[in-house]
Amino acid sequence: MDWLTEPFQHEFMRRVFVGGALIGFTNGFLGAFVVLRRMALMADSLSHSLLPGLAVGWILAGGLVPSALFGGALFAALAVALGAQLLARNSRLKEDTALGILYTVAFSVGIVLIGLFKVRVSLMHWLFGNILGLSDTDLWMIWGISLVVVPLLAALQRPLLLTLFDPTVAASQGIRVNLLNSVLMIALVLTMIASLQAIGVIMLLGLLIAPAATVYLLCDSYPAMLWGGGVIGMTGSCAGLLISYRLDLPSGACIVLVLGLIFFAAYLFSPRYGLFRKLRRARHFHEESLARWPAAAPGDGGEKAP
Amino acid sequence: MSPRASSFTTPHGLAVSDLTVSYNRIPALHHIAFEVACGQCIGLLGPNGAGKSTLLKALAGLLPHETGRISFHGHEVRGSTRDFAYLPQREAIDWDFPTTVHGLVEMGRYLRVGWWRSYGREDEQAVDEAIAAMHLQPLAHRQISALSGGQQQRAFLARALAQQAHVFLLDEPFTGLDKPTQDNLRQLLRELRDQGKLIIASHHDLPSVSHLFDQAILLNGELIAAGAVGEVFTDANLRKTYDTPTFAGPASHGHHHHHAHD
Numbered sequence: 001m002d003w004l005t006e007p008f009q010h011e012f013m014r015r016v017f018v019g020g021a022l023i024g025f026t027n028g029f030l031g032a033f034v035v036l037r038r039m040a041l042m043a044d045s046l047s048h049s050l051l052p053g054l055a056v057g058w059i060l061a062g063g064l065v066p067s068a069l070f071g072g073a074l075f076a077a078l079a080v081a082l083g084a085q086l087l088a089r090n091s092r093l094k095e096d097t098a099l100g101i102l103y104t105v106a107f108s109v110g111i112v113l114i115g116l117f118k119v120r121v122s123l124m125h126w127l128f129g130n131i132l133g134l135s136d137t138d139l140w141m142i143w144g145i146s147l148v149v150v151p152l153l154a155a156l157q158r159p160l161l162l163t164l165f166d167p168t169v170a171a172s173q174g175i176r177v178n179l180l181n182s183v184l185m186i187a188l189v190l191t192m193i194a195s196l197q198a199i200g201v202i203m204l205l206g207l208l209i210a211p212a213a214t215v216y217l218l219c220d221s222y223p224a225m226l227w228g229g230g231v232i233g234m235t236g237s238c239a240g241l242l243i244s245y246r247l248d249l250p251s252g253a254c255i256v257l258v259l260g261l262i263f264f265a266a267y268l269f270s271p272r273y274g275l276f277r278k279l280r281r282a283r284h285f286h287e288e289s290l291a292r293w294p295a296a297a298p299g300d301g302g303e304k305a306p
Numbered sequence: 307m308s309p310r311a312s313s314f315t316t317p318h319g320l321a322v323s324d325l326t327v328s329y330n331r332i333p334a335l336h337h338i339a340f341e342v343a344c345g346q347c348i349g350l351l352g353p354n355g356a357g358k359s360t361l362l363k364a365l366a367g368l369l370p371h372e373t374g375r376i377s378f379h380g381h382e383v384r385g386s387t388r389d390f391a392y393l394p395q396r397e398a399i400d401w402d403f404p405t406t407v408h409g410l411v412e413m414g415r416y417l418r419v420g421w422w423r424s425y426g427r428e429d430e431q432a433v434d435e436a437i438a439a440m441h442l443q444p445l446a447h448r449q450i451s452a453l454s455g456g457q458q459q460r461a462f463l464a465r466a467l468a469q470q471a472h473v474f475l476l477d478e479p480f481t482g483l484d485k486p487t488q489d490n491l492r493q494l495l496r497e498l499r500d501q502g503k504l505i506i507a508s509h510h511d512l513p514s515v516s517h518l519f520d521q522a523i524l525l526n527g528e529l530i531a532a533g534a535v536g537e538v539f540t541d542a543n544l545r546k547t548y549d550t551p552t553f554a555g556p557a558s559h560g561h562h563h564h565h566a567h568d
Contacts (some may be wrong), residue, residue, distance in 0.1 A: 036403070158416040165403055165413065166394065172367040173417050173469075220404045220449040272328055 007245050016245075018140050019134050020237040020255070023195045024207065027148040028233020029153065031212035032225035036164045040209055041096055042081070044184075045103035047192050047204040048082035050204045051110030054082060054126055054196075059117045066137045070193060077189040082108050129200030129252035131241065135158060138197045145194040149187045154226070156180065161222055186231050198237075201250040208255035210263045217266045265281055318379060319343035320473060321505060325374035327357070327364045332345040333527065337374070340523060340532040343508075347499050349535070350508040355552050356525045357510035358401075359395075362475045365506070366392035378473065388417050390529035391466030392475045396482075397457040401451035408446045411436050414469035418422065436467035440494060456487035460560045464465040474498065475561065480518065490536070492518050495532065 007013040036041050050073040057072025058064065080102045089103035114123055125133065153160065162170040163177050171177045192204050197206050211232035215225045240255030247254075268275050324337040335357040342348055342430055365370045365376060367387065372535045376383045383390075391414075394472040405413075411433045412425075419429055437446050445453060450461060459479055474495075480488050495505050499520075506523075508514065515522060515535060522538045524530035524547045531538045533546075 158419075164418060166399065168368050168398075169366075169392055169394065172390075172392060216404060220406055220409075222404055222409065225404055269494070294466055 004242070007242065010077065015032070015139055016131050016134055017238055017241060019139050020131060020198060020251075021234045022142050022146045023191075023198055024211075024233035024235070024237030025148055025230040025257070026191050026233075027204075027207045028211035028229035028231070028236075030152055030187060030224050031208045031210070031220075031233070032215070032229045033153070033160060034188070034209055035212040035216055036225070037184070042099060042249060043192075043208055044071065044205045045080060045084070045099045046077045047187055047201050048103045049076050049106040050192060050196060050203050051126060052076050052106050052113060053110075055113040055117070055119055057108045058119050058121065059113065064121065066135075066141070070141070073193050073196070074189060076106060076110075077192070081189075101116075115197065126196070127200050127202050128250050129196070129203065131198040131200050131244075131251040134197055135270055139251065142194045145190045149191055150222065150230070151186060152183070156183065157226065158225070160184070178304075199255065203252045205258045206259060207237070207252075210256070210259040211236065214263045214266045217263075217270045232259070232262060242306060277285045312544030315549075322365075323374055323377075325359050325361075325364065325376065326372045327369050331406060335364065335374075335525075336528045338480055338525075338529045339374075340529060342504065342521065342532075344504040345502045345522045347495055347505045347518065347524060348507070348521045349515050350506060350523050350525065351510070351512070351515065351547065352525035352530075353548050353552065354510075356528075356547070357527055359477055360526055362392065362477055362506065363507060365473070366475050366542045367481075368392065380566065387467060390475060391469055393459070393462045393466065393471070393477065393479065395454070395477045399458075400452075400460075401547055402440050403450065404476045406447050407437065407453070407464070410450055410461050411464045411468045414465035414467070415514075417469050423500050433468050433469075436464040439467055439497070442465040449476055454487075456491060458485050459491060460484075460494065467498075471503075473504045473506070477504065478509065479507050480511070480514070488514075488518075489568065514546070526550055 008017065009244030034040055053072035053074065054069050055072070055075025056076070057068040057070070060072070080099070084095055084099040084102050087093060087102065088095040091098075111123075112117070114121075124130075159170070159175050160180055162173070162175055163180050167177050191208075195207060196205055212225055212229040212231055215228040218228075219222075236259040239257050240258040241251055243249065243258065244251040244254035266274070271277065318343055321341040323339045324334055325335055327332055331333045336359065338357075350361060360369065364371055367383070368391065378387070378389060382518045412429075414436070415425070415429045415433055418432075437443055440463050442457065442460055442464060445457060445461075450458065453461060457552050458489075462472070479491060483491060483521055495507075500504055507519075509518070516539070519535055521533060523532045524538060524543055532545045
């Protein structure tokens, strides 16, 4: 029992767990939209394009100034997202190709800037996260962003549902599809910035989509995807943090590993869409089949039931 | 002709005047005009590429029109309206979407309820009634990919009913259905018709037209004929519709509409 409770006796660790739980819930909740909208690649691109923004923020402010890092990351991610749309619209390239080019270029720009300007931050922290470096400012930012993103998306869940299901028909019924897509994009970038410190640029995507993908394999309910994704994200984050603290391993990797295990369990054992269910032989409904025929056996001239 | 000059002889119905819709400046529909009263099943006929889907999408507000106007009950329809429900072709739907028949029909209700107001008992009742009207009660909690083609059509019709749509726009609803399922859908559409709804469906099987529809609109990029099936279905009209190359403007030139605005 000590193994579980001891970390919570430290004031610092309690804060870390609160931060982790919040990030986990927000990412899991938002992940449903990313999975259903099939924008995982887009989300991955955005998370990678945070890096040059962080570097530029550090260089301009001359150090780890949270507002500069925040502004830089926000700007870089939006620039890549809008740039990809522009590139796709003005050439015959499709958006996935445009995104792929832009985000790898942006990521490289970030790496080069960090080298050129001797940015004295461990690149590893930005890439893989270090929740033990969670400052008060980071925690406030996590609270602020979570309390904007989750209520906003919860309030918009009906029009978002119609947009996700069929954007053209939703638009024809007077739903402002483009506005909703922009809201979703901004919520995504904000959530990523909030999660950066704990998870890092590379593994953000796992925390974002694994919980929703898990629920997607378990049931056919849209609200369950949102709230269930949030709960799985939150639980997985806390479990991952505990393991990371106990075994002295990087927090981001531990969180994503736990979520990955939950996902694969659902993939294999989901009662509805799991692999094992598919492999198991279906029951043959012989009795039910025979019961449909009132007289004798089929083929004996018995009248077919309606 | 000025688009504003058209008159409406059927106040309770749909009037289309001078409608042109183009893709990349190539007209898919060229100056279409017709008027239909509500309470009818209308078949939209023509060869592939004649603009059947384009007309349905333009009516649903999914495509912008270059010229012309669409009026419903004497009022011009601009952009989107919840009175119109468009039932897309099967391929346009993500059947793995996490929703059941009940959830799908609820979506139609959301359009009426608005985003903020709570979803009340009467909404629940409207959903149940729509499901019952389409005989889907036993399937209400099935995921939508676990339905047959005919059941999927009915689920979307139920959604349109819950939305309280008045005009039902269906893209090839009878395609791929066997005879009993076709008859079942025909019966359901007739029930909607008898409630005063307007049903417009694209269709490509000529022999079944008189069985399925009250009126027909023959399209070939341009309007060939519109009216009661018996009157419209003449050899001359059918030859015109199916044996003439589809109108696509002067070859290799863009489409200009100076003549439409004078």
